[in-house]
Amino acid sequence: MRPVRIALLIAALGASQAQAGMFDDDEARRQIADQRIKTEARFDQQARAQLELASQIQRQADEIARLRGQIETLTYELETAKKRQQDFYLDLDTRLRKFESGAPAPTAAVDGANPANSKPAGDPAKESQDYETALNQFKAAKYKEAAAGFGAFVQKFPDSSLAPNAQYWLGNAWYAQRDCKKAIDAQSVVTSRYADSPKAADAWIAIATCQLDMGKAAEAKKALETVVAKYPNTPAADTARERLKKK
Template structure:
C-alpha cells in the first residue's frame, strides 16, 4: 500500500506543476499582449501629436506667407503714393518757376533797361540752378536729410536768388518728410515773412498749418489757414485752406 501512495503523491505533484506551468504561460502571454496594446497606443498618440504639429506648422507657414504678401502690398502702395506726391510737388514747382521771374520782369510800364538791371542776379544763375536742382533731386530720390542740407546751404549762400524762396520752401518740406515739424515750421515761416511776395508763400502757410495740426496746435493751425485766405484769397492753396476751415 505504501508504494502505491507514494506513486499517487508523485503523480499529483507532477499534475500541479504542469498546471502551474500552463498558468505561467497564460500570464506571460497576457502581459505581452497588454504591453503590445500599450505600446501601440503610445505610438498612435505620438503619431497624432506629430500630425497635429505638422498641421500647426503648415498653418503658421500659410499665415506668414499671407502677412508677407500684405506687407509687400502695403510697401508697394506706400512707395507709389510717395512717388506720386513727389512727382506732384516737382511738377508744381516746375510750373510755378516759369511764372515767377518772367512775370516780374514783364510788368506793365516798367523800363526794360531798369527792369533788366534789377532782375539781374548777383551770382551765377546757371550755377545756382545746378545747386538747386541737385538738392531737389535728392528730395525726389527720398534722401530727405541730404535734401535739407542742400537747400539750407543754398539759401545761406544765395539768399537773394530768384530760387531762394523755392529752396526755403523745399527745405521746410524736407524737414516735414523727416517728421520734424518744428524745423519744418521754422523753415516755412521764413518763406511767409522774408519771401511773403513769393508764389511759395501761400503754400508755406498751408504747410505750416499741416505741421501745427499734427503737433496738436489746432488753434495755431486755424490761424495760419485764416491768414492764408486773407492774404492770398485767389490762389489754389487758399481754396484748400477754406475746405480745411469748414471741417474745423
C-alpha cells in the same frame, strides 16, 4: 500499493505545477499584450497631437505670410503715392520757375535815386545752377545733401525769386529725414518771410503734416484752417478742406 500511490501523488503534483506555470506564462503574455496596446495607443495619440500642432503652425505661417504680403503691398502703394505727390510738386515747381523767369526784370533806379543804396543784382545763372543742383539731389533721394544745398542757397540768395521755393524744399528735405522740428522751422520761414509766394500755402500743409506726425492734432487743425482762410482759392486749400473733413 503504497509505492503506486506515492507515484500517483508525485505525478499529480507535477501536473499541477506545470499547469500553474502555463497559467503564469499566459498571464505574463496577456499583460505584455495589454501594455503594448496601451503604449501604441499613447504613441498614436501623441502622433495625432503633433500632427495637429504642425498643422496649426502651418496655418499660422500661412496667415503670417498673407499679412506680410498685404503689408508689403500697402507699403508699396504708400511709397508710390508719395512718389507721385513728390513728382507733382517737382513738376509744379519747374512750371512756376519757367513762368517766373518770363517776368520783366526790375528797372534801374532813375529820377535821382541813389544807385549806391540799391542792392547789387544777383547772378541769375549762378542762382539757377545752385538751385538745380540741390533740387536734383532731392530727386535722387539724397536728402542730407539737398538740405545742405537749399540751406546754402537761401543764405546766399535770400532775395532771389527762387528763395521761397528753396526754403520750401529745404523743409521737405528735413521732413524726408524724419526731422519734423527742423522741417517746421524751415516751412515757417516760408509762411512768414515769403507769405505772398505761391509756396506759402503748401508750406502750411507741410507744417500740418509734421504736426500730425508729432501727435499735435490741434496745432495741425489750426494750420489747415489757416490755409483755407488765407489761401482759399489754391489747390493747397482744397487739400486742407479734405483733411479737415476727415478729422
